[in-house]
Amino acid sequence: MQSEYGQIPQNWRYKLLGDLCKCVTKGTTPTTLGKDFTDSGINFIKGESINDDHSFNKAMFAHIDEETDNLLKRSRILENDIVFTIAGTLGKFALVDSSIVPANTNQAVAIIRTSKISPEMLYSYFIGEWQVEFYKKNTQQAVQANLSLTTIKNLPILLPDKDAQKHYMNLVEPLIKAMRTNFAEVERLSELQNQLSTRLSSSR
Template identity: 45%
Template sequence: MTEIKEGYKKTEIGVIPVEWDVVKLNKICKFKQGIQVPLEEQHTTKMSDTIRFLRISDYTQSTDDIRFVSKDYSDYIISSDDVVMVRYGETAGFIGTNLSGVLANNLFSINPNEKIIKKYLYTYLNDEKIYNYLKSLRAAGAMPAVSFKSLNVIKIPLPPLKEQEKIADILSTADERKDAIAVQIEKAKTLKIGLLQKLLSEGINHSEFKDSELGKIPKSWEVVKLDDMTIVITKGTTPTTLGFNYEDSGINFIKVESIGKNGNFIMNKFAYISEEANNSLQRSIIKENDLLLSIAGALGRVAIVNKDIVPANTNQALSIIRLKDEYIKEYVYFYLNSSQIQNHIDKINVQNAQANLSLQNIKNFKIALPPLKEQKQIAEILSTADKKLEVLRAKKDKHETLKIGLLQKLLSGEVRV
């Protein structure tokens, strides 16, 4: 039996300081659902007699679609420090704050009494244990929803008010640091997108341009079909159609979900096949330096295969693009990620009944191609921008991990403040 430290006690939610209490959420909070406002009473511009109307998307998305409604709905107005939860839909259980206005009917406010401060309440309801519980409620019904009754069972460790304040302030500061990194990431992304579009259409230090089927490009550039730049463009097969099962380990088998939006490989999303299966799927054996492009499901994701990934194989949802030696793979990678190609993919997708691209679609892609030296220069500039983004994302992930560890220690009283 684990010995309990002096100054602590064992409770139904774990070991906590002796001066802390454990209380049910409904004993310290009241829940109030928002109001349904007819669409014709919602306005897209602010007027003197209107106030912001808060919907699920205002909390869960970065949206420019802001609505306003009459101030007559005063009984449903919340303050920016109020804690709000999504009641219905795929995001049921999402916890939000920092917005003021009239609350919509698919949201509700959680209003604490004098024993708990709002910042501490918001912090605790964002804890992983609570998140997992609310997630299980979503999965339990045909219509994802959170009932007030289901919240009554949530038990909260309750420190004295001064300690609640300190805990909330420390974690709020951690959130502010994370948000600052997120702002840096957005700025770096914007810079990279600007660089991408400029370099892939104007090149480096050109003064003479010519008209092309892709618009104006530097005079020394060509427009080349992707098919003419490659040794092969092919795709894979699902192993089970040939009688092979997936394995617990073995040859990496890469699917669409194995490739992140940023062109990174997500190793824990790999499947595995046997060497026998890999040898039977010769057409889709992946080699180092191949480009992979998703052609079914999440269209247009691109990745460069590095030495850590091979040996590997893939299915029919990913195309394999193997370039001739005279082309720079990084340049083509960035071009496939450009708006020129991604918008073209979107147009093809709209024309198709299902979300997919054919190999012929890919072979017909037109690439604005500089001389080899300039391909290298452009790829190096864009790779530097990518590396800066990778560093910032890693910094954000590390900060999030540290914050979660700190959160657990503060909310259990292991670390006192």
């Protein structure tokens, strides 16, 4: 079958990302509502909280209290959401697991919550840089580069037929699981290193 994007197998279709999602939204900085960040509480993810390797830098999480989270309930982050930076450093992304939630975010990070495509499949497309050229061409230049939610939603996504999706995910899911295991191990070793450094410093 021929599409505007080239030859694709029969029964495969290009769909806009927004049509495959339950929601695509973004957050708000608590200070715009007169609320302050807290020393602990609900995780608040900023652009710098997302690493280039698609893991989270938990040391860069801010925090908010439950009252502020209730005010920002539109931008609550759920497990299996994809978070995607849309201001400043564009295009960093990560797949949310249970260790991250409860969490919220600001206007520099989009929340992508899928419904008609598995989050792991979309995540793997992003890892394959499916989105790079499209978003590069549609970046808005202002004081800092940014992507609108409309642009995020308009990304064309190739949706295979059900059998092909099942076969693809049988290949991809073990790789994503291995990535998550690796991220957790790196985090554990980093925490261990910090503990050892603290002990060495205190023993001098």
